[in-house]
Amino acid sequence: MRIGMILDKTFPPDPRVANEAISLIENGHEVFLFCLKYADELKNETINGIQVKRYKSNKFIYKSSALAYTIPIYSKLLVKKIYHFLVKNAIEVIHIHDIQIAEAVFTANKKLNLKTVQDLHENRPEIMKFYPHLQKFPGKFLISSIKWKAKEEEFIKKADAVVVVTEESKEEIVSRVGKDSQSIVVVPNTVHKSYFTKAEINQSIIEKYKHNFMLLYVGDTGLRRGLQTAIESVAVLKDKIPSIKLVIVGSNTSDIFLKQQAEDLDIEKYVDFEGWQNEKLFPSYILASSVCISPLHRNLHHDTTYANKIFQYMSFGKPLLVSDALSQKNIVEKANAGLVHKAENSIDFTEKVLELFYVKVLQTKFGESGKAFIENEFNWEKTSEKLIELYQNFNQ
Incomplete structure (x- = not known):
């Protein structure tokens, strides 16, 4: 299966993205990674079997990402890039890392209607409450964690499957969003x-x-x-x-x-x-x-x-x-x-x-x-089995 992972920052490093991608590759899948570049990094590169596709970004796009769910400029700027990535690489399943870029991905996928996996590395709307720049002007008034939580719930509902890091996160999502627990997979960030x-x-x-x-x-x-x-x-x-x-x-x-x-x-x-x-x-x-x-x-x-x-x-x-x-x-x-x-x-x-x-x-x-x-019981080789099983089920 040709899996298109979507990341809203540079790569490497990102241990979770790398671990998941490598495990999927080792189990017979092809993984293409959409990520951003701000300097002279190679546009296309293969790292540990991951086919990295870098798309040019800039300071304006980077700064607008914080306002992704206040003013939708960020998402609009990335839709065409993501659509190009999905089509050019004949992606069969989209794997979205975190929610910052998710709006752009779901918009780009409207015509293609590919299966999507929403990977929640953390509870972003909750952790945002502790960001120093959201405690003071102007961030306090421009960026709303309530809006981000509403968007997170929207993406969870739209996704065919959701990946989280703990059983407690899974239970919280089932309770709050009403997502079918069978479509939520727990993949902790354990050590190799x-x-x-x-x-x-x-x-x-x-x-x-x-x-x-x-x-x-x-x-x-x-x-x-x-x-x-x-x-x-x-x-x-x-x-x-x-x-x-x-x-x-x-x-x-x-x-x-x-x-x-x-x-x-x-x-x-x-x-x-x-x-x-x-x-x-x-x-x-x-x-x-x-x-x-x-x-x-x-x-x-x-x-x-x-x-x-x-x-x-x-x-x-x-x-x-x-x-x-x-x-x-x-x-x-x-x-x-x-x-x-x-x-x-x-x-x-x-x-x-x-x-x-x-x-x-x-x-x-x-x-x-x-x-x-x-x-x-709790090393990456064991805990990644749920992720492998998720993609095996997509193949059936």
Whole structure:
């Protein structure tokens, strides 16, 4: 089958798009990827079997994408490009990544009437509420998350199938939109087996923290990720666990607030802000850690998606401490991979850390259980089977 994936940005990188495309190719399909180019990238290129077709864009188109469902300029500018892509490559099924470009795709497909798959990488209308530029003028008045949610529901209804990242997201869509659950496929962003079997380890990182009881966080450090809870907890933990060290590998423009908090609490020597590091170093930081954390705040977005870091943590046999954001709570409890604390509650976070510190057998039990879960049930090779099955059904 000739599958036309539609992406509203440059490629590479996009791990989810690449993983899905490669898995489909390995199962006998041809995958053509529509994406945008802003510089002198090759117009046509094959990457890992993906036939990449780049269409020229510019700053005006890029900026108008934020207003896609306020003023429909963005969609109108892309319709002809998408139609050209679909016809020229004799596409049989359209696979739309996220909703920003979806209006243009459905418009371009009116004459062709091809089957469509709407792939929701996240709950975009909900996460938009936390974007800094939507908290102030003019974004606050020009971009409406309510309009985006209405459009998302429209696209879900139009699509022949919908792909989501969690069971919780599927349940929320069935409840809110009334979409037939049989047409919604769950494909989580899990790790490939090679992530933990072929990782290159940096011994200097292991050595650096070998004497610490290290709490590790990797990834984006925006305030909704809950690191203020962990930092507040360290101010108490340092008196009970002298070797405590909170290591934060990642960055965000809001890091200034996290660093100020550590300074105000006089715990700077207990918190290492490593900044953004090459992702190839993540396995080394994980192996150096004692407990890996994901203290997300509760909201509809976090409740229906995964922080992919938890799968990276589990794959190296580390115990987890996560907030009760619904999706991650459910998966960690299912895997028996760690403890759950109340979101934004530093007292509960502290109690759970102490439990893991004093009861060493828990660290081992959770680590082994989480690792087995990833190795046997929740790696990309396993979880992508639902995506393969979806396209097999289209062929019947």
